[in-house]
Amino acid sequence: MMNRFYLCAALLGLSLPALAQQSTWIAPPARVQWQQNPTQIPAGKGLLFVPVITSSRNEPLYQVFYEDRKIASAAPGTPVLLPPGTYQVLIGSGNITQMIKKTVKIVEGRTALLDADWSALAVNVIDESRTSVKEAYELFEDRHQENYGVGFGIEEERGETVKTWLLRPGDYTLVKVGENVASTRKFSIHLSPGELSQRNLVVRDNAFVGFYQPNLLLGAAPQTRKLKTQWILSGSPQFTNAKNTSQDQSSVSLSMQAFNRTTYNSPRHYATLRLIAEEGATREGKDSFRKSVDKLELRATYIRRLSRRLGPYMRGVLNTKFFTTDVRFDAPRDFAKVNAAGDTLRIYPLTSEVSLEPPFFPLQLREGVGINSQLYRSFPLNMDLRFGWGARQTYVSDSFQLKGDQRTATSAAELKNTSSTGFEALLITDARLGRFISLDSEFDILLPSSAVDSWVFSWENRWRIILTSFVNLDVVMDFDRPETTQRKKTALGAETSLWGLKGLELRQQVLLRLSYIL
Helix, strand or coil: HHHHHHHHHHHCCCHHCCCCCCCCCCCCCHHHHHHCCCCCCCCCCCEECCHHHHHCCCCEEEEEECEEEEEEEEECCEEEEECEEEEEEEEEECCCCEEEEEEEECCCEEEEEECCCCCEEEEEHHHEEEEEEEEEEEEECCCCCCCEEEEEEEHHHHCCCEEEEEEEEEEEEEEEECCCCCCCEEEEEEEECCCCEEEEEEEEECCEEEEECCCCCCCCCCCCEHHHHHHEEEEEEEEEEEECCCEEEEEEEEEEEEEEEEECCCCCEEEEEEEEEEEEEEEECCCCCCEEHHHHHEEEEEEECCCCEEEEEEEEEEEEECCCCCEEEEEEEEEEEEEECCCCCEEEEEEEEEEEECCCCCEEEEEEEEEEEEEECCCCCCEEEEEEEEEEEEECCCEEECCCCCCCCCCEEEEECCCEEEEEEEEEEEECCCCCCCEEEEEEEEEEECCCHHHHEEEEEEEEEEEECCCCEEEEEEECCCCCCCCCCCCCCECCCCEECCCCCCEEEEEEEEEECC
């Protein structure tokens, strides 16, 4: 079978080294892409074809120049018809000075197929439960310590996909936004010519803690296989023992996680279903085992691809748990459960433990329907808009919440079912304002009602200004307006406000980056 594969490759005119490199691609090999291209070449024209490594919608546009004048811009995998002549083609991520420059001769009636000798990098940012998270990182090229910009994690339930960096082959480093490339909290990777490298970047408590090649690569399965599924079972026992003159202290912790991701991917349909079940228990000293982790999460997303620029999506999330939630007191006390009006429902005299929630409650649901759209695509400006209608529900049954701190609380209030709906939108902007200034901006908003006080949004802005070949200025300006229950208050108990908006928080940061190689 493998010999036939290489024989077919030779008949197609592909070299074996090129095949080895392109076997890492998600897209078909370059020459296969060209042969599948339906574009007819009219008289007086030639065709330029830049192959795509992952997906046209995930890779930055390439630019075509003739005598220092830009005449075309297109996504990789999309051919461009040109009059015969010699052209300059710029490919890659970063600013215009960091892109890869190719000189291409266009001949009438023929196709110029570029050799994809650049590298591709796809980074998925996840937490320890393997859930994709919206966390940012910065990418540096090691040799000249150049900053190539900011990358972001994704939100699968909104139909987002991991963006692909197109870069010169070499060594690169990932750090948290704002940290210097000399930081010890960084991860490095070597990119080879013509290859796609895929990595998972693990985040815990706002810090990077892992960087590895995923077990199931995005392009690992054959292209003809539309349905893929992956199961991961893991466990973690931990034993500790500490001795001092007064007493021995020992603990045992056991945890287990089951993870499943099932995806269906075709030219018109994309669906993903993800299940995470995690359980853990801890015993301290001679005590009995007590629940430390109890989680069940189910996420589903469906996207209908009407075109490369437009497609509706539906998403749903379910969160619950398997077991009862109990609270234990250091010393027995009288305890009462009350309803929302403060009326006593039940009294527990001199108890040291009370159940607050039964199994499978609270049951939290989130749903959303909307449209993914590419508002604008060009070299200086890219804008993506996702908008739709979102809903949230929390269902409870015989569930209560402590009134006060666990050390002193003597009662718990009954919880009620809650639900809310509202308009949700996400606007992502990637702008290159000339050769030396770029902007990454992301505006995310949820409007549960027409009342401005209920609006929740975040607006992240990162400017990068190149001052010299070894000096650049990074300006970060983030606005955040969390939910009412999470908003900060002043010493007088009033919510903080900015520009007349209560609860609006502003974070600013200016970084001067210096890099010089002796």
